[in-house]
Amino acid sequence: MDDKKYSTSELIRRFLPYFKPYRKTLYFDLFCAFLTTVCEIVLPMIIRKITNTAIEDVTLLTVRMVLSLALLYFVLRIIDTFANYYMSNTGHVMGAKIETDMRSSAYSHLQKLSETYFNNTKVGQIMGRITSDLFDITEFSHHCPEEFFIAAVKITVSFIILSRINLALTVMVFAFVPIMTVVCRAINKKMRAAFKRQRYLIGELNASIEDTLLGQRVVKAFANEEMEIGKFEVGNKDFLNIKKHCYNLMGLFNTSTRVFDGLMYLTVILGGGLFLVYRKILPGDMVAYVMYVSTLIATIRRIIEFAEQFQRGMTGIERFLEIMDADIDIFDEPGAKDIVSPKGNIVFDNVSFEYPDDHNKVLKNLNLSIKSGEKIAIVGPSGGGKTTLCNLIPRFYDATSGKITIDGEDIRKITLKSLRQNIGIVQQDVYIFSGTIFENIAYGKIGATLDEVKEAAKKAGADEFIKELKDGYNTYVGERGVKLSGGQKQRISIARVFLKNPPIIILDEATSALDNESEYEVAKSLGALAKGRTTLTIAHRLSSIKNSDRILVLTNDGISEEGTHDTLMAKKGIYYNFYMRANEIKV
Template sequence: MLENLKKLVSYYKPYKKVFMADMFFAIMASFIALLIPLVVRYVTAKVIYMPAEQVVKTMIIIAIVVGILILFQCYCNYYIANYGHVMGAKIEYDMRAEIFGHFQKLSFSFYDDEKVGQLMSRITSDLFDITELLHHGPENVTISVIKIIGALAILLSINVRLALIAFLLVPFMLVYAYFFNKKMKQAFRVNRIKIAEINAQIEDNLSGIRVVKSFANEDLENKKFKVGNDAFLEAKKNNYKYMGGYNSGLTAFTTMINLLVIVSGGLMITKDMISVTDLVTFLLYINIFTDPIKTLIDFTEQFQNGYSGYERFLQILSIEPEIKDSENAVSISNVKGDIKLEDVSFKYNDSSHRVLKHINLEVKAGSYVALVGSSGAGKTTLCNLIPRFYEATSGKITIDGKDIKDIKLKDLRDNIGIVQQDVYLFVGTVYDNIRYGRPDATREEVIAAAKEANAYNFIMSLPNGFETDIGQRGIKLSGGQKQRISIARVFLKNPPILIFDEATSALDNESEKIVQESMEKLAKNRTTMVIAHRLSTIRNAEKILVLTDKGIEEQGTHKELMDKHGIYYDLYNVIEK
């Protein structure tokens, strides 16, 4: 925990000047708050007994001095509320950037097991609680400690016996607060889990809203959401039950302390053990004393809430990317595109079943190779190993004779272009999505890439041409249009190695023909690996590999494989006829 707290404190470092000023103004505001009751005591004990003229002069001086102090206190509180909150927001900004950057480094295997909605809660609600702690925590503790020590010292100086009577209930107040805080901590932890679950459920539903509507399953989704929503409500009810007991109990203790002081003080006045002035001053300081006790107890709740969020934040940061640059990784340039797999096997972390077994494959630079096989044979997995989206369990993969583990990840992936069946387009314009292939490209290069991908004409027919907003995941475009934009993106990237992962399987015949033409144009003079669902699209491949759960069982040209009357022959006759 100590190491975690050290890291937490390190987030103040860029803003230490603001932090120190925040603490200074918090201390000044506390001292001024302690001073006001002393002024009341002075006026009621001394000033009212002065001659009338002197009273007026003294009260004018007091009014001016206290007025200046109040204005200064006002600025102190303004600084804390304004600049202190801005400091908190900047820390939140830094932490959000840190965790988002870390998300970008994590491997596919991490996202295979995580829900997007729950990850989103790590960079929204969790971070808000953390920064509230970082902003309000130190100043609340500082203000509270100064007020408690100051008020305690003043109360003891006024009347030791009455001060001790007032403190009789404080230990019980602390025990009561500790009990309810413990319960609230547990409730907050459950709340955080339920919030993450609801976020995940909402994200899942809204992402798949078109599927929901196509099956007319709105009622089913409402029922599913009701289960999560009910669980969240119960967690909230439990939280508020303890919060209600906490707040009402502490208010009752504060009132009881005041009552105890009034009764005891009244009896002591009758015995000339304390003056009315001192009792009034005493009552003013009791509130100054008890309020910061509540604030400190509230801080423990705030600390628990913020620190539990911080632990979840650190939990993500502690996850090391499974795939990262090795210490000796080097940059590569002028890649030809010779790919070789030597005795490559692979299985997912959660599976003892090997998806790929002892694959040996050589793809010469500039050649066009197709992968076919039944669903689940590992075609996509094999292609995902080449850009190191997953790491081969055993064996070796090389590009131009260089082990891909010894190549810098960015360089490796910069030299590989991938066109998938499930095209992902980002929110924004057509232009933005094509330019994603090479962010430093000029407009002329983007337009040229669109023309190469047979996308230019349909783009220009859109309402705003290249500046047309395509909606979430390109929902305003057809499947063929989205696919051509993704191909234009790869044209712009201009990599020496291409992977087409069933890029035309979801298209109608007309769209498939246009996209196929774009793909063939893109594949020219590049090392190309095609995962094919429709076998008619890869008849011209230089080599076709038939992948099964036993590995590569057949390879050859379309004619050679058809003449064999083997697995490919059977697949072709089932799929194409």
């Protein structure tokens, strides 16, 4: 959970730019709000006019006067009807567009964040921030300026008119407003904290549900359904408790406002009654006064009722900003250029790396030169930095010190897009998107034709099994490719890279999770993929890298051994021991 605190003024200041594209709509919406307010303000004046005229001299109250006042009010109500329709329709659409823009901004920003952010943030929390947390923005962005504008007009006009009727009584009534404001503000502060906690807990609940559903096979395999239900119930009850706390604060909030409502009405009854007794106010003025006070109290109550929506909106904006303020660690340096037709010469020049979140040092002063088209295999103990070394090339992380070059160009001087477009990656944990086989392979090249996809599948050895499926390339693979075997998913991922056709290939334990038959088929595909390309292979199954041009043994001390398979076996060092253990040969 992010502990950064934002003040209300800062949240509003950061939110205001999203109104800019729709400012004309906003201005007209506020104008319509003004028109609806005029209708409410004029009514007590009409009643006052009729009442005072009748009391002063009933003969002065003519049919013409009544009809004229009625016509005026009728015209105002027609205007009010159209103005209210615009506010309810176009005003809400404006709010929905702002919500959409904010969600797009958040999603675009997420695409720029580094692995570190996603390693430390639950997907359920991220999902909550860009979906449900922004739902209230539609209402907030529409009603916030509208409600406060209407309230400002009504309170100001009411105060002026009421002061002209009876200044003393007006001062007595309005004396409660600042007290009410202080009390409401104190409760509002607690409500905002409670709403933020509520949003956090629903994010945790979503994350828990997602984790369990995605791992449902493991849950069932270990017969841990009851344990998972128990964990869910804990989170579910925590969410219930925070909602109960929110409703408790809302009840306290509404009760306090009703107390002030009653005190204001009591002041009008007592003060106004006494002023009538002593002839300090006319009956018609008293009627108008009561109506204006009712309007004033209704306005204050409306603002107070809106306070819940306001706090929800503030919470949504706050959690939105926590995404937008997450640092972009990996970005294009000033003056970065696209790399054109790279050959694939890679050099690590005195490279050191430590993870930015836990400062775990993985690589230290590493030097390595890889020639274009060379096939490099990297082996070593877990935690030695094999995957980290490969992750530095496409800049999933940036080296802490030193530099990495491709064809002599520092990769930080190459645009991220062109750098990654020229690198193909096949991982052990293949990610298959929910959709068809065609869509998953075509992900390697936007706009690829069916013929291009089929050609890539043939090269990857995937075309044969795809054609045997009922719907062929249009077969729906399910979420995360659950309808495919491990070998099938792996070959689809290889086809995806074939379609991309990059000069540099990274194979990160691409066959270690497969059975022997699948490994053999995938290994053939990988061999075809690596042909003519600079290839880095991370492997635990050492038999798959015997034909590499060079094998690197990477340990916590750096590159401890280097050479061909035969050279390293003859050396009888670390690699020799790895290979012998892997093949279960006793010496």
